[in-house]
Amino acid sequence: MKISFYGACREVTGSCILVETGKTKFLVDCGLFQEKDSEFRNRVSFGFDPFDVDFVLLTHAHIDHCGRIPKLFKEGFMGEVYCSYPTVDLANQMLLDSAKVFAIRENGVPIYFPADVERAMTGFRPVPYGKEYSINSDIRIRLKDAGHILGSAIFEVWIKEDGVEKKLVFSGDLGNPPAPIVRDPDFIDGADFVFIESTYGNKVHMPREEGRKMLKERIVEAIDNNGVLIMPVFALERTQEMIMELKSIFEKGDIKSIPVLLDSPLASRVTNTYKKYESFFDEEARAIAKKKKDLFYFDNFKITKKKGDQNNFLRHRGAKIVMAGSGMCEGGRVLNYLKKYLPKKETQVLIVSFQAEESLGRKIMEGEKDLKIGDKKVRVRAKVSKIQAFSSHADGQKSINWLQKIKTPLPKKVFIIHGEEESASKIAERINQEMGIECIIPSYGGEYVL
Ligand SMILES: [Zn+2]
Structure with missing residues (x-):
């Protein structure tokens, strides 16, 4: 399978990963870019054809993770968006607000309108936490609580290709326990490949x-x-x-x-x-x-x-x-x-x-x-x-603790995303030294065959 990165690479916004198997193409998140240097990407084409994408896995309702979904639908996507129950409601509100902000702030034509949000919401499919769900005969998913915001999810994804099954884990944004409303992030027992956020790099939050x-x-x-x-x-x-x-x-x-x-x-x-x-x-x-x-x-x-x-x-x-x-x-x-x-x-x-x-x-x-x-x-x-x-993001130590629980199997590679360059490198260095796992910090457009 091939993985391509279309956002949150060496920066914290615009999360968007394309996974392609021989039969299926899907995205993990499709967020808005909010950093000044990359905001232009919200207006240009995706780098792939939305029509070819079969479904989206949405980790949570923050706009840097869901904010380009209406644009995806507008440009030809016709599939479903799998997420937790609260994420459906919360994404609806965040996206409508986003459409409103575009109308006020954008020069020229807004990226999308409230009607595009309504159209996109018809594709949202809530999935409960903790239960395996088969999307097709080759792909199963399970949502675990990421403890980041209400409804935030870690996605475990099992992909079968040519009789071999590989497990990918997408951390989404990982929480910073103990938080007053959300639960602590769930641990994952094993994965072949992990995609982890690095917003705070190796920094340690104040208790x-x-x-x-x-x-x-x-x-x-x-x-x-x-x-x-x-x-x-x-x-x-x-x-x-x-x-x-x-x-x-x-x-x-x-x-x-x-x-x-x-x-x-x-x-x-x-x-x-x-x-x-x-x-x-x-x-x-x-x-x-x-x-x-x-x-x-x-x-x-x-x-x-x-x-x-x-x-x-x-x-x-x-x-x-x-x-x-x-x-x-x-x-x-x-x-x-x-x-x-x-x-x-x-x-x-x-x-x-x-x-x-x-x-x-x-x-x-x-x-x-x-x-x-x-x-x-x-x-x-x-x-x-x-x-x-x-902060609702795990710091360096909490990210490492979470990663260290992923043991059977031990990840072959960890992709470090959703963090500014320095943060991503620092946590990568630590993971590599302490766990001996190869880390990759992808650049925008970077492609990897797994
Ligand atoms: Zn978030």
Whole structure:
């Protein structure tokens, strides 16, 4: 069989792998490119004919994994998209939002329209976790929980060719346990070939407990300074996790309750979808839900529903917290808050998510003082901190731990994807040294025969 890489090669977005056997062609993910240098790829042809692709395996609903699926359908794909149950709903919301963003931001014709999303959604087929599912007489799949976001899946794929069966494992994005909503990532017992993400390379995340302590310190500082604490958040998973983290801090009752606003229509819709899938939560979150408590609510927490909600928040003179998208500050309502509050020294910006190279979020995180937000020049006087403990991606050690469980059989090769060049090389070096397995860091368009 032949494997070709059409995204997330030496970068973190645009996930797309083409697997070709003698009889079948399928994709693993078909995500949007979000890095500035590769965004143009969203507009050009795929590098393969979508008409020839029989099906797609979708690991999860983040837009860098599913964002080009409507384009795939638009350009001739007629097959099915296999994913978990929550991913169907979540991808629908993410893709509709993406179509809306294209209409606002893109010069010229948007890559796709809401009608294309609707068309694509008719091809989505949910598959339960843990059960083998035969796609055809030669290919079986099994979804395991990747613990990254709600509905995220690791795909085990068994492919029979000329009487020989090989097992491929696609990690998708691997979670960073223990997380407050999703379960810990499932382990896989064996594989012939593994495709693993490397977002954080060999870095080690701060333990979550320490992150919680830091979050509390930032809130206390906001209270002491009567300042605003701005948290740019991704709509999917990070928002819901941060709501739960804040809920847990404020409900302990040892610090003063202050207004917390979630100002993101998409995050608000996604949060409502989460409530539909409580059976997919981890034990702790299910226990709270069982007590009929709203997991995503606490006193003084508000989700904007009407314009008045923002105005009330802006008018409030004391300490306050706002969470808004986009997560990397590349658009969305967070920009309004950044423009208004970055020049004030009592403001804090708290980065709790991955920030891609050259994104506004990365510039803020790295301490740039003079920014341009839209047409406005903004001088940063705010205090900027980051907490990586809340990352939903495994760090180097957790990735290695996960990989080390894959023993029978031991992988012949590990393909390192979904990580910037340096991150991918560092984890590759470690896997090679510690496990003696050959690692490949593919480039865009790279082809390998397995
Ligand atoms: Zn992801």
